[in-house]
Amino acid sequence: MDPLxxxxxxxxxxxxxxxxxxxxxxxxxxxxxxxYRRSLPRVYGYVASLLQDRSAAEDVTAQAFERAYRKRGSxxxxxxxxxxxxxxxxxxxxxxxxxxxxxRAALHxxxxxxxxxxxxxxxxxxxxxxTVRAALATLDPRERDLVSLKFAGGLSNAEIAxxxxxxxxxxxxxxxxxxxxLRKACHDHA
Amino acid sequence: xxxxxxxxxxxxxxxxEGRVTRxxxxxxxxxxxxxxxxxxxxEPTAEFxxxxxxKLAAGFPRxxxxxxxxxxxxxxxxxxxxxxxxxxxxxxxxVGGGGGGPELSSGGSTAKQAAPSADSKPxxxxxxxxxxxxxxxxxxxxxxxxxxxxxxxxxxxxxxxAPGNNLESVGNEVIAVTDxxxxxxxxxxxxxxxxxxxxxxxxxxxxRELQGTLSDLSGLADVRSRTQNADDxxxxxxxxxxxxxxxxxxxxxxxxxxAKATTVSQADALRHRIKLVSxxxxxxxxxxxxxxxxxxxxSIQVDLVRERAKHGAxxxxxxxxxxxxxxxxxxxxxxxxxVLGVVIPLGIVAGLGWAAGLAxxxxxxxxxxxx
Numbered sequence: 001m002d003p004l005x006x007x008x009x010x011x012x013x014x015x016x017x018x019x020x021x022x023x024x025x026x027x028x029x030x031x032x033x034x035x036y037r038r039s040l041p042r043v044y045g046y047v048a049s050l051l052q053d054r055s056a057a058e059d060v061t062a063q064a065f066e067r068a069y070r071k072r073g074s075x076x077x078x079x080x081x082x083x084x085x086x087x088x089x090x091x092x093x094x095x096x097x098x099x100x101x102x103x104r105a106a107l108h109x110x111x112x113x114x115x116x117x118x119x120x121x122x123x124x125x126x127x128x129x130x131t132v133r134a135a136l137a138t139l140d141p142r143e144r145d146l147v148s149l150k151f152a153g154g155l156s157n158a159e160i161a162x163x164x165x166x167x168x169x170x171x172x173x174x175x176x177x178x179x180x181x182l183r184k185a186c187h188d189h190a
Numbered sequence: 191x192x193x194x195x196x197x198x199x200x201x202x203x204x205x206x207e208g209r210v211t212r213x214x215x216x217x218x219x220x221x222x223x224x225x226x227x228x229x230x231x232x233e234p235t236a237e238f239x240x241x242x243x244x245k246l247a248a249g250f251p252r253x254x255x256x257x258x259x260x261x262x263x264x265x266x267x268x269x270x271x272x273x274x275x276x277x278x279x280x281x282x283x284x285v286g287g288g289g290g291g292p293e294l295s296s297g298g299s300t301a302k303q304a305a306p307s308a309d310s311k312p313x314x315x316x317x318x319x320x321x322x323x324x325x326x327x328x329x330x331x332x333x334x335x336x337x338x339x340x341x342x343x344x345x346x347x348x349x350x351x352a353p354g355n356n357l358e359s360v361g362n363e364v365i366a367v368t369d370x371x372x373x374x375x376x377x378x379x380x381x382x383x384x385x386x387x388x389x390x391x392x393x394x395x396x397x398r399e400l401q402g403t404l405s406d407l408s409g410l411a412d413v414r415s416r417t418q419n420a421d422d423x424x425x426x427x428x429x430x431x432x433x434x435x436x437x438x439x440x441x442x443x444x445x446x447x448x449a450k451a452t453t454v455s456q457a458d459a460l461r462h463r464i465k466l467v468s469x470x471x472x473x474x475x476x477x478x479x480x481x482x483x484x485x486x487x488x489s490i491q492v493d494l495v496r497e498r499a500k501h502g503a504x505x506x507x508x509x510x511x512x513x514x515x516x517x518x519x520x521x522x523x524x525x526x527x528x529v530l531g532v533v534i535p536l537g538i539v540a541g542l543g544w545a546a547g548l549a550x551x552x553x554x555x556x557x558x559x560x561x
Contacts, residue, residue: 040242044234062242065242172195
């Protein structure tokens with residue numbers, strides 16, 4: 001089995017499947033707790049990708065959920081999905097943090113690798129990850145924001161458009177450009 | 191070159207399935223990249239999850255409520271109160287200034303500012319030497335500003351409305367009131383009968399009698415408007431007094447020199463200078479007298495206009511009450527309109543400010559990605 005795919009499957013499961021069955025309100029609306037449980041890893045992943053600082057990402061993620069919790073009465077389903085609303089709050093909190101720091105912080109620690117590969121697979125995995133990271137480093141901050149919303153946040157193009165306040169087609173076009181840029185960077189690095 | 195739709199479709203399929211699903215090499219490469227990008231996503235630690243879980247269970251308690259939320263809440267409250275006070279003040283000033291009663295112009299405020307001088311101290315305005323035009327230099331007030339009282343020129347205008355057949359009697363009363371307050375009529379004219387009946391009076395009363403005279407005149411008929419003005423002429427008055435005293439001193443000196451002149455040409459030159467200085471003294475005396483009169487006497491312009499008989503008074507009974515009710519309703523409507531005229535623009539300005547603040551905040555936030 002491809003070691004990279006093995007890791008990917010694990011991550012994908014943790015992202016896509018909710019940790020618990022979402023509790024519902026008597027009215028049929030989703031409770032905040034269900035939203036929290038379903039989106040915590042993705043929100044954290046997105047914020048950490050944007051800030052490139054795990055410690056700060058924890059603070060900002062907690063802050064984002066706290067803000068969302070206090071503003072949960074202002075959410076309107078007619079204006080977009082709960083995820084788009086939550087990621088909008090998280091993005092604002094992350095941008096506030098970036099503004100405070102006024103600099104791009106270096107990653108304090110590598111992402112934790114739960115599925116440690118076998119020794120013979122380690123070299124190939126490391127090489128691939130280095131390639132992807134190098135390609136990511138070629139993106140400008142806005143492209144990186146877009147890519148993080150897509151791959152770390154797991155948002156649909158419509159939700160990304162909602163978070164970034166742009167049209168869905170515009171979001172798709174920009175995402176396409178960013179992915180092509182990444183692919184080219186991967187080739188160059190390889 | 192793949193199309194955006196094809197790229198995103200391949201990416202979405204890989205993310206959904208969690209594995210490479212396409213056979214085409216380009217698509218496979220895209221899908222592998224997508225999965226690799228997702229694999230790069232940092233994951234929260236168990237400790238962080240547990241910590242956040244506890245916060246959620248506690249309902250995200252505020253850690254430092256006074257350090258974080260209170261200033262913002264306090265600013266909002268202070269801002270709201272300030273806006274409400276401004277709106278109230280503007281509304282009250284508008285409503286108060288435009289009622290159905292007689293209009294009081296802003297001239298009253300000027301009069302208030304000057305009020306402590308001559309009005310509150312009767313006779314101060316007349317405390318200057320009466321013999322200003324005399325020959326004695328001692329008659330001119332001392333030039334020291336510290337000791338000289340304030341000289342204030344006061345004026346007022348009053349418009350009175352009276353029924354056409356009463357205009358003449360009201361005119362007579364105006365003159366009687368002026369006499370009673372030791373004033374005099376500079377000019378008067380009353381027109382009665384058909385056409386455009388009315389009247390006008392140009393009165394002078396001692397400054398200290400101004401308020402009493404206005405009060406009595408206001409009681410003669412309905413006051414349509416009333417304006418008062420007060421101008422401080424102390425500096426002009428003192429300057430004229432100084433110049434007059436200096437000119438008189440100069441003439442005295444020249445007269446003394448003339449008495450000691452030894453030649454005819456010397457005497458002629460001194461006489462010529464004395465003649466010039468005497469002319470200057472006459473001019474200054476006239477100016478000084480004029481300033482004294484302006485300080486001592488207040489001018490009142492009274493205009494008499496014809497007023498139609500009131501419907502309520504004529505109709506009386508139920509009709510009068512109905513008319514009064516209509517009037518009250520119209521006045522209430524007017525007040526409501528004026529208040530809305532203040533509140534709506536203020537609301538629009540506040541809304542625009544709020545929107546601009548939001549846009550600015552959003553723009554500033556986005557600049558975090560501009561480096």
